[in-house]
Amino acid sequence: MADPYPSSVPHRSVRHEDKRGFLQKLAEFIHPGPDSKDELIDSLAEAEDNEIINAESRIMLEGVIRMADMTAGDVMVPTPHMDVLDINAPYPELLQTVIATGHSRFPVFEGERDNIVGILLAKDLLKLQCQSGDTGPDVRHLLRPATFIPENKGLNDLLRDFRGNRNHLAIVIDEFGRVAGLITIEDVLEEIVGEIEDEFDVDEDAGHVLALADGGWRVSGETPVEHMNQTFGLQLPEDEFETIGGMVSHAVGRVPKRGESHDLNGLRLVVQHTKGGAVKWFKVVRLGTGA
Template sequence: MADSPASPSPQRSLRQEDKRGFLQRLAEFLHPGPDSKDELIETLAEAEDNDVINAESRVMLEGVIRIAEMSAGDVMVAAPRMDVLDIDAPYDELLHLVIDTAHSRFPVFEGERENIIGILLAKDLLKLQRAPELNIRALLRPATFVPESKGLNDLLREFRGNRNHLAIVIDEFGKVAGLITIEDVLEEIVGEIEDEFDVAEDEGDIFALADRTWRVSGDTPIERINESFGLQLPEEDFETIGGLVAHNMGHVPKRGEEYQMEDLRLVVLHTKGGAVKWFKVMQSPEDVD
């Protein structure tokens, strides 16, 4: 009977395993993976540089990473800015407010603005028009209340799991702090979501972030920068903020370089093709309340 093929000796198998482990460790040493959020975001920027992903994908992936550490209180509409309906207001007054604000959902209060008793869908007002005898209370949907500390990841999951895409945010003392919608959460990922009531912009993007800073694309027109930040930058010589900054610095700035412009500080987030793609814009410390 022919001898069966000899199996590898334990020592040889051990050497092969050690060799694979060594090569793997060497590869990790030469090309270590990101071990922090900031490093991961830098890796995404490098992936865009290498045309692995496009700019839109990078911005969305950055948003997914950032919302993991954000809460409802970070992106809510503060209580004084909420558009709310008074349950005792006449129908014409309610309709006028709905048309002017163009929201699809409204918190409804009774007595004081703090006393939110439900949510009214704008489309449900049509039912009152067809049947005035209806009581508006019968049209209200239950209001969802969440604490300011509610994580955006968890909140987005809840929004996706039910048909109520608006929540009232409560502070630590149980008072109404603001409201948040599924659109507010999604805009932290994909940027501002424009609808038929938004003013269209020809080019450039300015995104307000939860930490009171802005993400501004390098091709945003100077005119729009002046309007958005109340500046008086010259509009004759340069069309975009990226071109103006590169000219004043004497070179195309690299990622991480900073530029002071009146009371704003611009930090370069990403460059590509000899131009700045994104700035992070913030007020100078002395100008922050």
């Protein structure tokens, strides 16, 4: 019997393979196209429902769309909550601030806080300690140039600038030339991809309470109230709130901002970091020992 499929003629697949790319399928799905950004976002949600895209892709695409109308002023850390270093502070004081806050980059000022003279990388300061001992010489020669941007600079343009240079922190200036805050590449990217784990994020196995060299503690906002009672010898009610972050937010009446403090049963809890509408980390000291 003759071969129904001669070797010179390729076999035809019984099943049709969809070779359209992701963007092509998405474009065909929303054709002829929405008339507004809100309609486009609704179309993305519908595309997810129809399994054209997955949830992670929808979140990122929505972030890109919304970011187009956002400026540095919308997501910056305002001046009162900036962690900055005084160029004239003793070396041990600078080192303690770096360790306590846990950031990788710091604006450095001279005289007034508005007078930003450069950016100091934590790794450079730590290298200096290894080379020069605890006293340390003047850190001025370690400073890197600061990047200044206006409040109304678009996040799209800012992200392009961040990608084009290695200065992933910018100082935001208001219309009068005063320092309004700071913004990092992480702040911009989180508008697209959501929360990014950083130097403040630790594995759950590492615990909720971390001892600091100055006698204080770094406490996660998700620390159970029961654990706070056991660790600090407190008698906080354990049936009203599950976490210490929730208890403090309820007492303040809102989610406190970075730099704000709240006194509780002989402890002072200073907000170090917030994300996603919740406190991520507190710096905790016993009242009377300094904050």
